[in-house]
Each structure stands twice: as C-alpha cells, then as structure tokens.
Amino acid sequence: MTRHLACLGVVGAFGTVLLIALLRLPAFGTALGPLAQFYVAHAVLDLHVTNVISAISYGYRGFDTMLEEFIFFASITSVSIILRNTLETNDEDEAAARGRPVVERSDAINLVGLIWIGLTVVLALSLIVHGQLTAGGGFQGGAILGTALLTVFLVTSRKTFERISPDVLVKVADSAGAGSFVVLGFIGAVAGVGFLGNFLPLGEAGSLLSGGVLWLINLAVAIEVSAGYALLFKEYLREVFDAESSDEAASAEG
Amino acid sequence: MSPHDAFVGLTLLLAAGMATAVVLTRRMRVQAILMSVFGLVQTLVFVVLQAPDLALAQLAVGSAAVPILFVLVINRLNARKP
Numbered sequence: 001m002t003r004h005l006a007c008l009g010v011v012g013a014f015g016t017v018l019l020i021a022l023l024r025l026p027a028f029g030t031a032l033g034p035l036a037q038f039y040v041a042h043a044v045l046d047l048h049v050t051n052v053i054s055a056i057s058y059g060y061r062g063f064d065t066m067l068e069e070f071i072f073f074a075s076i077t078s079v080s081i082i083l084r085n086t087l088e089t090n091d092e093d094e095a096a097a098r099g100r101p102v103v104e105r106s107d108a109i110n111l112v113g114l115i116w117i118g119l120t121v122v123l124a125l126s127l128i129v130h131g132q133l134t135a136g137g138g139f140q141g142g143a144i145l146g147t148a149l150l151t152v153f154l155v156t157s158r159k160t161f162e163r164i165s166p167d168v169l170v171k172v173a174d175s176a177g178a179g180s181f182v183v184l185g186f187i188g189a190v191a192g193v194g195f196l197g198n199f200l201p202l203g204e205a206g207s208l209l210s211g212g213v214l215w216l217i218n219l220a221v222a223i224e225v226s227a228g229y230a231l232l233f234k235e236y237l238r239e240v241f242d243a244e245s246s247d248e249a250a251s252a253e254g
Numbered sequence: 255m256s257p258h259d260a261f262v263g264l265t266l267l268l269a270a271g272m273a274t275a276v277v278l279t280r281r282m283r284v285q286a287i288l289m290s291v292f293g294l295v296q297t298l299v300f301v302v303l304q305a306p307d308l309a310l311a312q313l314a315v316g317s318a319a320v321p322i323l324f325v326l327v328i329n330r331l332n333a334r335k336p
Contacts, residue, residue, distance in 0.1 A: 137307065146319065
C-alpha cells in the first residue's frame, strides 16, 4: 500500500511538472527562432536542397548525423557480437530449413505479400532517392527497406530471407555505408572545403541530381540503415531458431 | 482553442490510452502487438504535429521492426521454458 502511494506520489509530481511545462509552451504558429529562420532562408539558396530537414541533418549538422550513424552501427555490431553462438556457419542451410515449421502457406498471404513487398520496396527506394527533395531521406527509406526485407521472411520462409540477404553482402554493405559517410567527409577536407563540405556541383534546386555531396551522404546512410536492419534481423533469427535447435541437441545429449 | 489544437489533444490522449493499454496487458505476445499499434498512434501524433520525416521513421521502426524483435525474443524465452 505504501509502495503504491509512493509510486502515485512520484507520478503525480512528474506529471504536474510536465503539465505545467506543456501549458507554458509557445503556441503553434509562433514565429521561428533566429537559427530556424536562417536555415529556412538559406537552405534552398546555399545547398540547392528543398527538403530543409535533410539540409540540416546532412548539411549544416552533418557531423552530428555522422556520429548518430555510428551509434546505430555500434549497436548493431554489439548485437552481432553478443549473439554469437556456437553454431557453425556451414550448418546454415540445414538450420535455415529447420527453423520454420512446414506450414502450407495460403495463396492469399502469398499474393498480398508479393504485392505489398513490391510496393514497399519501390516506396523505400523512392524515399531514398528523393531525400533531398521531399520528406523522407536516407534513414527513413533505409528503415522501410529493412522492414520490407523482414516482411519477406514473414510471408515466405527463412530460407528465402537468408537467400536474399547473404551474410557477406549485408555485412559489407553495412560497413561500406558507415564508412562512406566518413570518406565523403575526408574528401571534402582534402578538397579544401572542410570536413563534410560540398565539393560536387550543386545542381538545380528541385531536380533529382541536386545537393552535391548531401545526396551521396543520403545514399550512404540509406545503404547503412537497410543493411544494418537486415543484419539485425539475421542475428535475431539465428539466435531464436538455431539456438533453439542447439538447445534441443544439448538436452538430448545431456 | 482552435480545432487543430483539439485534434492534437485528441491524438495525444489516444497515445496515452494506448500506452496504458500496453502497460496493463498481461500476456507478452499481446503486448508486442499493442506496441505495434502504439507505434502507429505515435506516427499519427507526428503527422498531426506536421513532422512527416519523423512520422516515416517512426512508422518503419516502431510499428514493424521493434515489435518483431520483441516477438522473436518472446519466442526464444518461451522455447527455453522446461
């Protein structure tokens, strides 16, 4: 009873502080602060990019985004390390075949899945490529592409998922995406425009090939995020399905 | 209070209700599904607050990726039980 009262007290205190803060926020539509006004006024003119959010993420604050991508990369690498189990990789085919119960999949799921996956992949690629023009960008498109890959697993089988995301390709793409970000920064530094500065022709704002190095950073982030999600799912699937069967084997022997 | 403010308040209340539902559910698998719906409601909140980039990211991550990871972990835990 006292514990419930204590919890209620803490929640009440935090809740009151948050409520007061919420009521004192400026209303929607108040004038932008000076930094926001600078970004809005100069993003299109300086960077030839119409998506101001991408201009801020990959242009003005590209360094912060680079470190955020490293957080993503580091977390997926640590999952990969922690979930390392004793199953040898040449057992993968057998494990992949064993990891799914033999269920006759209905035609409805196959049809809907096929259409849905196709549409999602096209949407993801469109979001990635138009990152500097409209809402979306590298991270969003990459996450949606990763989700589409996982949906392949849900709709078909683990074997198909493992076939479309081979180990080497996924790991190389993940590292290449993260590394390209830094390499693009260094090329800018060598070219004399500063780390992550723009060294490519900027193009016309609103056309597909605009934004210079910002568009390449966009692509690098998209590759890294989609490969990172695919790697994450592969590790989780390996942990769930293969560790299960090695548990069974261990308990059968022991 | 403008209609937009009322709409924002409504979606925030919906998010609070979904969060309470997730916390008060007993069964883990149902919680994972409810987390997916909660991700969807959060996407709605971001759309109503005029942040489409955030909404896209939240949709991909919170509605699909995170609940699937949770379900995989739950399966793993249940498989370990004697």
